[in-house]
Amino acid sequence: MESGALIAPVLRARRNRKDRIGDPLLRGLSGLAAAVAVAAILGIAYEVIDVASPAISKFGIGFVTTNDWNPVTGRFGAAPFLYGTVVTSGIALLLAAPLSIAISIYLTELAPRRLRRPVATLVDMLAAIPTVILGLWGILVLGPFMRDTVEPALKSVLGFLPIFSGDPSAFGYLTAALILTIMITPIITSVTREVFETVPPELKEGYYALGATRWEMVRRVVLPYSRAGIVGASILGLGRAIGEAIAVAQVIGGAYAIHTSLFHTGGTLAAQIAAQFAGATSQLQKASLAYLGLILLVFAVIVNVIARVIVRRGRLPEAEFTPTEVEAL
């Protein structure tokens, strides 16, 4: 076929009206979409503040430290829920981070080649389970197990500590923390595993050649090299834990005060909103719940942004789509 015949229709197409408007149209439409995304985040901030404004103007910043939540008297405060959020998410992070590192070591160094993909996939699938189902399992399976087995054991061995005093209960900080641990472990593992895989093999070789065991190599080469990534991954997990409303609401029991015993029921920022918003009896209660939402929003956004900045620095250029990647995005 003559080259002229090949090019001519294309050149002719150039002068087509469709093309004259096509480029600016696509540019405009996609730019609009981007603007929608920006508008969404601004809108969220604005609207939450708006719904919360009656409570903000009534309680001011003291809301954050008020240790009371009483719909009857109309006195509301965030302290019990800030405490609950910190405790449950903190414990979850404390448990999930070492666990995730261990799992990542297994997946990158120990597992037989053929098992790596399947096991990694199974761990990732844990992140795909809808949290309401985790909560259901928490209420009906984990909770009773905590009440009947784990908490009595903890109490008998470590009962002198205030955090393990009190009566064992299916619902409470500890059960919620465990559910959160299950939720965030796959996320931290996924990112950590990626980071481990970027360690240059010649560094590992070099350390083995000095006469090191596998653990010594991991400890002195892989872990230091991956430090930033592990921290970023953990903070990412923390952000996820802070924002979880449903599963926590299902298993934490919904108490309105600060309790030292981990067995006791309590509340978190997100869970309290989930539990009470729809059924709130007064405007002030709704506004106070929205105020909790505002605190939660600020908290979560800061944590997530920090995490992503740290993680993105070490991010591989390849896209890898798994449920945990979606979570970790």
Place this chain on the structure above:
Amino acid sequence: MSAATDHSLFAHGSGLRRRRRVNRAVELSSTVAALLAVAVLLIVVGSVLLKGLGALSLHFLTTPTALFGETGGGISNAIIGTAIIVAIAAAIAIPIGLLVAIYTTEFAPPRIAHPVRFVLDVLNGVPTIVTGIFVYGLIVVPQGNQSGYAASVALAIVMLPIVARTAQEVLELVPLTLKEAANALGIAHWRTTVRVTIPTAAGGLLTGALLAVARVAGETAPLLLLCSIFAPGNLTDPSQGLASIPIFIFQASESPSPTAHTEAWAAALILIAFVLLLNVVARVFYARSRQRMEG
């Protein structure tokens, strides 16, 4: 120095024995950790399977939820409701997410693309319950009632960063040579994007969309605020409250009645099967699209 029996050069001093023991212990712990994770997955999914399978029946799937005080209901309205809500949310989020991705990869200069990506990151970090509050103030308050539309908007906001981010990553993987070739042929930018870039990335785009749908199909928090009250008779009208599977599970899980618990397990089974299936399909598509782009 003589024969091979003299190992004094390599005498296993206590140092080496201890190091070997420590190594063994770490290797064991790591393996146990991995097994633990897999075990938890199997226990949770297993629980749902075991406890839910019994209550699952054709009747259960085709009958609406029982009215207050009655028994023998099902989740047909919840299934329909979730389908509608998620479909509308996807219809909103997928086009917008794709367009945002096109904007940041094809059109926007770096000083605009970076803040937009940052905004998407922030959006992704917003707890879904807070998104619920947002849409509550935006739609439910003016409208005066909860609705399926409100739920869809909230879910769309949750989906948007996921769709946009995954689309972005896939679009960036499309080989530059393809786009350059089209350009050299004099083909307009928009045509290249629509006819070359997107089709090449199609598998990955589909994957991202499927994963986003799987993510929000089970999303409960916004629904609590926006679509948890519904008329039993309303099956398909999104302008009013609709039943949904996550809300069904949530409410049934909080009920003291064992029948409700069994129904919750059964509904959970449906939901988990759907979500896991979507994940598997998404992976298959992703693998295929990778082959196409590399092959």
Place this chain on the structure above:
Amino acid sequence: MSKIAEQARQLSSQQVPAGTARPQVPRRDRGNVELAGLNAWYGANHAVKGIDLGFDAGLVTAIIGPSGCGKSTMVRCINRMHEEIAGARAEGHVRLDGIDLYDPAIDVVAVRRHVGMVFQKPNPFPTMSVLDNVTAGLRLTDAGKGEIEDRGREALVEAGLWEEVSGRLKSPGAGLSGGQQQRLCIARALAVEPEVLLMDEPCSALDPVATLRIEELIGELKKRVTIVIVTHNMQQAARVADTTAFMLGGELVEVGPTERLFTNPDNERTEQYVTGKFG
């Protein structure tokens, strides 16, 4: 052991080491390596075929041959690094002063304390300082911190790096120039006082000046350790090695005193290679 190798051994053991600036007594009684029936595979690929070869203490032996001939693989079998690769295995005997390193009773970790290795691309640990890099192998033992640091400094002196880094022992190991990094890696390998030092094309990533420094260093180090150097550069082999072995297609073709191998080889294939007819 093959006849040729036996002859080569006899010849090389009669060789007098070149004049030295440092009053070192050649350690002939330790550091003798003997390969017997060494075979190595990558999966089904038989990369090293039945090698019988000896390396005498106090000498430098170069392994030359075209790429893919198995020289790196063979050398990696000496410190048992070959088996770390997934799907790779080795069989046969590698005797260090009579002890078979492949004996099941011997821990591979211990082997590597006695047989050190320097790699083609310098690989200092980026998260460690210069001093920590040198002492990396030493810190795996129970020795005290002071002892370890002293030995580390000594190793830096032995590797000819001391003057250049004495002022920045705490700065990152990866911040040195290419040649310095490689000498750091040599110091690191020497610090644990191995009997044997394996060098896998140690200069191929370096500039000529750095290469020369390392070649000089090899001349000094051979009194301390038995050196086996893999090189694709025949001129380098001629400069540094007392004995040279030529490999082709996984097999040992010929071994002998370097000068003889290059000027008057026994085997025709050797002659073709050293005169540049292939490879």
